[in-house]
């Protein structure tokens with residue numbers, strides 16, 4: 462009989478690859494943003510809007526995670542940026558290893574900013590860093606105004622919270638103020654920007670934040 | 678549901694170790710799951726058992742236990758917070774340093790450590 466004291470952190474496997482991914486980005490002077498959030502909250506719309514606003518001045522690329530389709534990747538390609546679509550299959554999140562391969566296929570030398578859109582999910586992606594420098598969490602009023610307080614971990618771990626679809630808050634009976642208050646209560650350091658991708662509200666603020674964080 | 682991908686990694690490391698020690702069977706593994714991991718222990722247990730079928734680890738005993746998360750506040754007080762899984766999310770939503778009331782940052786609790794294997 463062997464008693465083997467392994468004492469090894471399994472999450473370290475992903476973490477180490479994510480650190481390697483970050484080094485690859487840095488070697489190519491690319492600043493990475495994770496875009497996480499609930500299903501349908503507006504993650505792809507956010508990236509599209511940002512490409513529209515800063516895509517002429519800066520080289521933008523994207524990695525789009527989808528469970529099975531390549532719908533988001535195709536949408537982003539239509540914005541005229543290089544995109545790698547990743548299917549996670551039965552998994553509910555991207556992992557650093559998938560991203561590592563995607564990085565090999567992107568023209569990193571031409572990029573300043575990389576957006577990594579994760580699969581729509583407020584829980585699983587939290588435990589799997591991918592290598593981006595900052596994390597943006599996108600929620601929208603249509604998930605209900607208790608969605609922030611129900612998912613504190615992702616707000617503790619993000620660098621920017623976007624509360625989207627404020628144009629329909631009244632129609633779905635959601636309090637944007639409550640959502641913002643909850644996010645600040647969970648993480649008082651977290652900047653919160655209220656947006657409507659549809660009406661173009663709040664996007665300038667996001668652009669300012671992106672430029673400040675990436676120094677671009 | 679990322680318990681399956683975590684279980685896959687645990688099992689891979691465990692089988693690797695068993696092979697290194699030329700073991701023919703894994704009888705027991707113990708794993709410590711950080712209290713702030715978004716993983717459910719029952720599902721992790723189930724995933725480990727399902728994935729081990731047909732491997733050296735089939736029918737092993739699985740000992741899973743949670744270790745409390747550790748937080749540090751703005752004034753550098755370190756707190757261990759042990760929260761029942763059911764209450765974790767609610768508690769996190771209003772978590773403050775018990776000593777000074779300032780907000781907390783996570784120090785640890787997002788690990789999943791394969792502690793020990795008993796093989797033969």
Ligand SMILES: Nc1nc2c(ncn2[C@@H]2O[C@H](COP(=O)(O)OP(=O)(O)OP(=O)(O)O)[C@@H](O)[C@H]2O)c(=O)[nH]1
Nearest residue numbers: 499500501502503504505506581626629657658659
């Ligand atoms: N009313 C309103 N609709 C919006 C807004 N932003 C996005 N939408 C709509 O919401 C739907 C989902 O938007 P996406 O950008 O695809 O959301 P997503 O988070 O990328 O979705 P998944 O990747 O499928 O999880 C689309 O039909 C958008 O047109 C907004 O600010 N207001």
Ligand SMILES: [Mg+2]
Nearest residue numbers: 504505533578
């Ligand atoms: Mg999308």
Ligand SMILES: [Zn+2]
Nearest residue numbers: 750754774777
């Ligand atoms: Zn304190």
